[in-house]
Amino acid sequence: MENLEEKEHIDQFELSKEYLEKLQTAITEQDDQFIKNTLDDTNPADISTILLEFETEESRYVLDVLENEVSAEVINDLDEDVRSKYLKEFNTTEIAAMLNELDSDDAVDIINELPLKDREEVIASLENKEKAKNILDLLRYEEDVAGGLMAKELIKANVNWSINQCIEEIRRQAENVEKIYSVYVVDNQNVLLGRVSLKKIILADDHLKVKDLYDDDVISVETYMDEVDVAEVMRKYDLDAVPVVNVQGKLMGRITIDDIVDVITELAEEERQMMAGISEDVEEDDSVWMLTRARLPWLIIGMFGGLLGAQFIGVFEEDILLVPAMAFFIPLITATGGNVGIQSSSIVLQSLASKSVFDDSFLKRILKVLAVAILNGIVIAGIVMGMNLILGQDIRLAIVVSIALFNVVLLASFMGTVTPLVLDKLGINPALAAGPFITTANDLLGLLVYFSVAHFLI
Amino acid sequence: MENLEEKEHIDQFELSKEYLEKLQTAITEQDDQFIKNTLDDTNPADISTILLEFETEESRYVLDVLENEVSAEVINDLDEDVRSKYLKEFNTTEIAAMLNELDSDDAVDIINELPLKDREEVIASLENKEKAKNILDLLRYEEDVAGGLMAKELIKANVNWSINQCIEEIRRQAENVEKIYSVYVVDNQNVLLGRVSLKKIILADDHLKVKDLYDDDVISVETYMDEVDVAEVMRKYDLDAVPVVNVQGKLMGRITIDDIVDVITELAEEERQMMAGISEDVEEDDSVWMLTRARLPWLIIGMFGGLLGAQFIGVFEEDILLVPAMAFFIPLITATGGNVGIQSSSIVLQSLASKSVFDDSFLKRILKVLAVAILNGIVIAGIVMGMNLILGQDIRLAIVVSIALFNVVLLASFMGTVTPLVLDKLGINPALAAGPFITTANDLLGLLVYFSVAHFLI
Numbered sequence: 001m002e003n004l005e006e007k008e009h010i011d012q013f014e015l016s017k018e019y020l021e022k023l024q025t026a027i028t029e030q031d032d033q034f035i036k037n038t039l040d041d042t043n044p045a046d047i048s049t050i051l052l053e054f055e056t057e058e059s060r061y062v063l064d065v066l067e068n069e070v071s072a073e074v075i076n077d078l079d080e081d082v083r084s085k086y087l088k089e090f091n092t093t094e095i096a097a098m099l100n101e102l103d104s105d106d107a108v109d110i111i112n113e114l115p116l117k118d119r120e121e122v123i124a125s126l127e128n129k130e131k132a133k134n135i136l137d138l139l140r141y142e143e144d145v146a147g148g149l150m151a152k153e154l155i156k157a158n159v160n161w162s163i164n165q166c167i168e169e170i171r172r173q174a175e176n177v178e179k180i181y182s183v184y185v186v187d188n189q190n191v192l193l194g195r196v197s198l199k200k201i202i203l204a205d206d207h208l209k210v211k212d213l214y215d216d217d218v219i220s221v222e223t224y225m226d227e228v229d230v231a232e233v234m235r236k237y238d239l240d241a242v243p244v245v246n247v248q249g250k251l252m253g254r255i256t257i258d259d260i261v262d263v264i265t266e267l268a269e270e271e272r273q274m275m276a277g278i279s280e281d282v283e284e285d286d287s288v289w290m291l292t293r294a295r296l297p298w299l300i301i302g303m304f305g306g307l308l309g310a311q312f313i314g315v316f317e318e319d320i321l322l323v324p325a326m327a328f329f330i331p332l333i334t335a336t337g338g339n340v341g342i343q344s345s346s347i348v349l350q351s352l353a354s355k356s357v358f359d360d361s362f363l364k365r366i367l368k369v370l371a372v373a374i375l376n377g378i379v380i381a382g383i384v385m386g387m388n389l390i391l392g393q394d395i396r397l398a399i400v401v402s403i404a405l406f407n408v409v410l411l412a413s414f415m416g417t418v419t420p421l422v423l424d425k426l427g428i429n430p431a432l433a434a435g436p437f438i439t440t441a442n443d444l445l446g447l448l449v450y451f452s453v454a455h456f457l458i
Numbered sequence: 459m460e461n462l463e464e465k466e467h468i469d470q471f472e473l474s475k476e477y478l479e480k481l482q483t484a485i486t487e488q489d490d491q492f493i494k495n496t497l498d499d500t501n502p503a504d505i506s507t508i509l510l511e512f513e514t515e516e517s518r519y520v521l522d523v524l525e526n527e528v529s530a531e532v533i534n535d536l537d538e539d540v541r542s543k544y545l546k547e548f549n550t551t552e553i554a555a556m557l558n559e560l561d562s563d564d565a566v567d568i569i570n571e572l573p574l575k576d577r578e579e580v581i582a583s584l585e586n587k588e589k590a591k592n593i594l595d596l597l598r599y600e601e602d603v604a605g606g607l608m609a610k611e612l613i614k615a616n617v618n619w620s621i622n623q624c625i626e627e628i629r630r631q632a633e634n635v636e637k638i639y640s641v642y643v644v645d646n647q648n649v650l651l652g653r654v655s656l657k658k659i660i661l662a663d664d665h666l667k668v669k670d671l672y673d674d675d676v677i678s679v680e681t682y683m684d685e686v687d688v689a690e691v692m693r694k695y696d697l698d699a700v701p702v703v704n705v706q707g708k709l710m711g712r713i714t715i716d717d718i719v720d721v722i723t724e725l726a727e728e729e730r731q732m733m734a735g736i737s738e739d740v741e742e743d744d745s746v747w748m749l750t751r752a753r754l755p756w757l758i759i760g761m762f763g764g765l766l767g768a769q770f771i772g773v774f775e776e777d778i779l780l781v782p783a784m785a786f787f788i789p790l791i792t793a794t795g796g797n798v799g800i801q802s803s804s805i806v807l808q809s810l811a812s813k814s815v816f817d818d819s820f821l822k823r824i825l826k827v828l829a830v831a832i833l834n835g836i837v838i839a840g841i842v843m844g845m846n847l848i849l850g851q852d853i854r855l856a857i858v859v860s861i862a863l864f865n866v867v868l869l870a871s872f873m874g875t876v877t878p879l880v881l882d883k884l885g886i887n888p889a890l891a892a893g894p895f896i897t898t899a900n901d902l903l904g905l906l907v908y909f910s911v912a913h914f915l916i
Contacts, residue, residue, distance in 0.1 A: 041675065045694050171661050179698070180657050181639075198656040199638050203629050217499065235723065236503050238716035240637070240698050257715050258696035264719065265693065268726035269808060275733055276804030276892065277797055284809040288826060292833040295801050302797045303838055306790025307845055313786045320782045327778055327785035328771045331901050332764025334789050338796065339735055339760045339894050343753050346734030350727065351742040368746060375750040380761055387765055409757075434734065436797050443789050 020053055027058050035065045044073035052082065060089045072101035075110070081286075084113050092118050096125035103178070104134040105151035105259065111135065112143065138253075146230050147223035149263070150244040150253030153177045156184045159193055161210045163201060170201075181241040184251055185214040192243055192251045194218045220245045223252055228267065231260050271349070274429060275342075277302075277436035298436045305440035309447050316451045319458065325394065326454055329401045333450045336380065336405055337412040337442035344369065344416025345434035352424055366417065373413035381406040400457050404450040411449065412442045478511055485516050493523045502531035510540065518547045530559035533568070539744075542571050550576050554583035561636070562592040563609035563717065569593065570601065596711075604688050605681035607721070608702040608711030611635045614642045617651055619668045621659060628659075639699040642709055643672040650701055650709045652676045678703045681710055686725065689718050729807070732887060733800075735760075735894035756894045763898035767905050774909045777916065783852065784912055787859045791908045794838065794863055795870040795900035802827065802874025803892035810882055824875065831871035839864040858915050862908040869907065870900045 019038070026034040039047055039062070047066075051059040051074065063071040063086075075083060075098055087095065087110070095114070099107040099122065111119050126132040134152035141147030153176050157166040166183055182195040194216040204213055220243045221230050234242055234257060244253045273281065277298030282291055313320075313330070320327055381402040388398035416438055420430035477496070484492040497505055497520070505524075509517040509532065521529040521544075533541060533556055545553065545568070553572070557565040557580065569577050584590040592610035599605030611634050615624045624641055640653040652674040662671055678701045679688050692700055692715060702711045731739065735756030740749055771778075771788075778785055839860040846856035874896055878888035 235719050261693050264722055272804055276800045284805050288829045291830045302793050306793050309789040310786035317782050320785055324775050324778045328768035330788045331767040331792050335760050335764050335901055342734045343736055346730055347742050371746045372749045443793055
């Protein structure tokens with residue numbers, strides 16, 4: 001098994017503590033030859049991983065030694081928070097030289113991380129003037145819409161061209177466009193008409209025209225489409241790249257699936273953090289201070305919820321003096337409300353993530369939620385009733401607890417379902433509703449129900 | 459805006475209630491021509507969406523009218539739970555005819571959903587004997603490893619071939635391999651040596667050999683690699699397809715990014731369900747009964763936690779009679795424990811999802827968690843102390859509550875960090891720890907701390 005484990009990485013970079021130590025020595029001794037020899041053929045994604053183990057200044061030294069093309073890709077592969085630290089080490093001319101090597105979409109991402117005052121300078125220093133123009137074009141879009149995700153680099157062919165002209169265009173652009181999935185076909189006004197796959201081009205007779213070959217039911221997205229919807233379109237139709245058009249249907253750029261994979265991963269992370277009540281994008285290796293800051297807001301909101309709960313229970317102090325056992329069931333009530341609420345929200349989140357074309361009406365959804373809640377409520381309230389009787393609890397209190405539980409399940413289901421729907425309508429991330437927000441709200445609601453029922457029945 | 463919304467879908471299928479009604483009529487009147495005319499050119503993914511609106515028998519009618527190739531893709535695009543209902547409508551020969559049209563990996567997925575007794579029959583009925591062999595090969599692998607995700611359909615070229623031979627191979631396989639990203643290069647023993655991109659083939663002189671062109675630092679994965687790791691490799695290196703090799707390095711198949719996008723989406727859904735305490739893969743449109751069944755297990759576990767808590771508080775009945783205000787702070791204590799625990803687990807989940815090559819030592823991680831917990835604990839306990847004094851709460855009780863809170867934050871952080879790490883080591887999905895599991899455990903732990911502190915200090 002040991003052996004198998006090793007084999008698993010045979011085709012990827014073999015990273016060892018030994019190598020890191022040697023690299024450390026090479027940096028200290030300024031042994032550029034060692035750095036070049038060992039890293040120039042390494043995948044930039046692996047170099048990014050290695051550099052995380054070094055101080056920013058040491059990394060800077062390594063990046064200077066490497067080919068500019070490689071350094072650019074390494075910087076591109078870094079996480080945003082690490083990258084912004086690195087970028088501070090470079091001046092605008094150096095950054096411009098790196099951006100020259102990157103696709104326009106990646107270049108724009110990096111420019112967006114620079115201080116406002118540096119942005120214009122970097123763009124002005126770009127040697128490749130077409131790239132500069134492309135970047136300016138892309139900067140007009142919000143980062144989370146198709147326009148903000150697309151790259152301007154793509155291969156397009158006029159519908160009237162011959163296949164040979166098409167191949168010539170691929171040759172001309174080969175250096176600029178790293179990954180070619182298909183050639184997009186446009187008319188004289190640059191309106192997208194369709195696409196030809198590379199496979200078809202390879203297999204076609206040279207004398208054929210693009211017109212004879214192209215596939216006209218190409219799926220495209222518009223520049224302002226939300227990234228979540230772009231991801232859903234690419235997932236649904238199994239696309240590896242999607243052309244982006246403007247309102248007039250003109251071809252503006254293309255989005256490749258690797259960027260969408262990143263979008264999907266980030267959205268999942270964001271949702272997880274919201275569900276857990278973490279208010280900033282933090283990772284385990286962030287500083288103690290950042291981690292604390294990311295966690296405190298929701299803890300404090302939960303704390304005020306708890307203090308409000310304490311004030312509320314205080315109103316019933318006399319009831320508790322009369323029947324102290326009433327206090328025993330507080331955790332049961334609040335926990336059930338919390339669990340039911342989060343379950344309900346999570347099911348709504350699932351629906352919102354994979355929007356169906358024909359949604360059931362709001363009323364129909366609520367009725368279904370109610371049906372599920374009634375079933376769950378009956379089971380929970382029933383078991384608790386049985387247990388309480390077996391354990392010899394006072395029968396009146398047992399009845400109160402079960403009635404309260406049943407109602408808490410109903411209310412928490414309703415709250416858990418409606419809150420994410422409302423947040424979504426308001427344009428707020430509905431995952432917020434599946435976190436401490438709903439737990440805190442349901443805690444208070446649960447206490448309200450429980451003590452009201454108790455007060456009137458005991 | 460209305461208008462823009464409409465434009466957004468212009469290149470995708472325009473689905474309307476009107477069309478659905480017409481299709482319903484066509485099905486009832488057996489108007490095959492209408493069905494053929496409107497659906498034969500529609501993307502199979504869209505047909506799948508449409509069929510969800512009809513009864514299984516009606517859908518079956520539509521699928522019979524459509525070309526076998528289209529029906530196969532429609533079935534392939536359906537969600538697993540819907541698909542299994544559909545498959546029951548077809549006999550083994552009909553299923554075999556559809557599988558003939560699908561890639562081997564998709565065919566295997568469908569076979570795995572059939573009753574055991576039907577599987578052999580379906581494979582035996584396959585017309586394409588090579589496909590039958592490929593399917594048998596793939597069935598040997600678990601569904602969640604590279605071997606279970608890969609398709610046997612790919613283009614490979616011997617390293618000694620000329621580019622022309624390579625193009626001939628593409629022509630020969632063109633029908634079997636829908637999407638070609640690159641041609642994999644192997645030696646005479648079928649050992650993977652590298653790859654040639656289609657772009658290079660298009661631009662190469664015909665007299666060149668594969669040997670002169672191919673790229674030898676191809677990234678591959680081994681057949682038994684876990685799907686999570688395959689997804690991470692493809693994401694990290696921005697791959698659109700990855701070749702799969704066996705322990706001897708022989709080329710066994712390839713995995714395309716669309717399948718990995720599905721894996722990533724499913725894993726995120728699974729994690730969300732675990733965090734929400736939902737024990738089966740359910741969606742809002744599942745039956746009331748399924749939804750209830752998926753939710754009850756964790757509700758019942760939470761309920762027993764609550765009952766245990768009630769028993770525990772019962773031990774302190776006399777303390778509560780003495781200081782009923784002690785009961786007021788129960789929700790504050792349990793809510794804080796729950797919130798802190800889920801935050802901690804979620805941060806660990808994040809780390810586990812993007813495994814770093816050099817993990818910090820366990821001790822270092824725990825010390826950091828402790829530092830964050832101490833900071834959070836001081837802030838929360840401090841504010842609560844202040845608020846209690848302002849609100850005129852008994853000073854001894856205020857001290858008890860704050861001491862308990864501080865300790866609950868510490869303990870819940872520790873539990874929330876260690877539990878997912880332990881589950882992960884045991885091979886259990888660590889997301890389980892970020893759900894009701896940790897909340898229930900922390901509720902009990904919180905009560906234990908609170909009442910112990912109270913009992914000794916009051």
